[in-house]
Amino acid sequence: MTTLYLDADGCPVKDxxxxxxxxxxxxxxxxxxxxxxxxxxxxxxxxTVGDRLDEADDWIAERARPGDIVVTSDIPLADxxxxxxxxxxxxxxxxxxxxxxxxxxxxxxxxTDLREAGTIRGGGKPFGKAERSRFLEAMDRTxxxxxxxx
Numbered sequence: 203m204t205t206l207y208l209d210a211d212g213c214p215v216k217d218x219x220x221x222x223x224x225x226x227x228x229x230x231x232x233x234x235x236x237x238x239x240x241x242x243x244x245x246x247x248x249x250t251v252g253d254r255l256d257e258a259d260d261w262i263a264e265r266a267r268p269g270d271i272v273v274t275s276d277i278p279l280a281d282x283x284x285x286x287x288x289x290x291x292x293x294x295x296x297x298x299x300x301x302x303x304x305x306x307x308x309x310x311x312x313x314t315d316l317r318e319a320g321t322i323r324g325g326g327k328p329f330g331k332a333e334r335s336r337f338l339e340a341m342d343r344t345x346x347x348x349x350x351x352x
Contacts, residue, residue, distance in 0.1 A: 295336025
């Protein structure tokens with residue numbers, strides 16, 4: 203059975219993930235460093251970890267297995283989940299896999315270095331309806347791929 207893990211601190215698509223989980227009957231863990239409200243459901247569990255850096259990431263990475271889905275924008279966590287065999291979907295609808303994670307991780311590291319050096323400033327692009335729609339489509343494709351054995 204597929205388990206859905208939400209890296210929930212700051213996740214902008216929790217409500218969309220809950221809808222997908224309900225539609226497909228996915229057992230869902232909502233993992234965060236602080237208490238979050240989650241829908242009342244027998245298949246959705248809130249997991250509140252401590253406030254240690256990366257504690258939520260560690261909790262997810264230790265449990266994700268082949269056939270599971272991890273929703274995160276944290277690229278190092280995505281890398282760990284992929285190495286464990288899980289599928290990764292980012293909140294903006296990108297599906298990361300063993301073929302793409304290397305480039306994404308390298309870009310993330312480069313951007314971190316550039317920000318730390320003061321070469322670039324500012325945040326990411328705005329998050330809106332288009333990104334939510336891409337997320338829902340990516341989740342549907344990912345669930346179907348898992349169920350087809352891919």
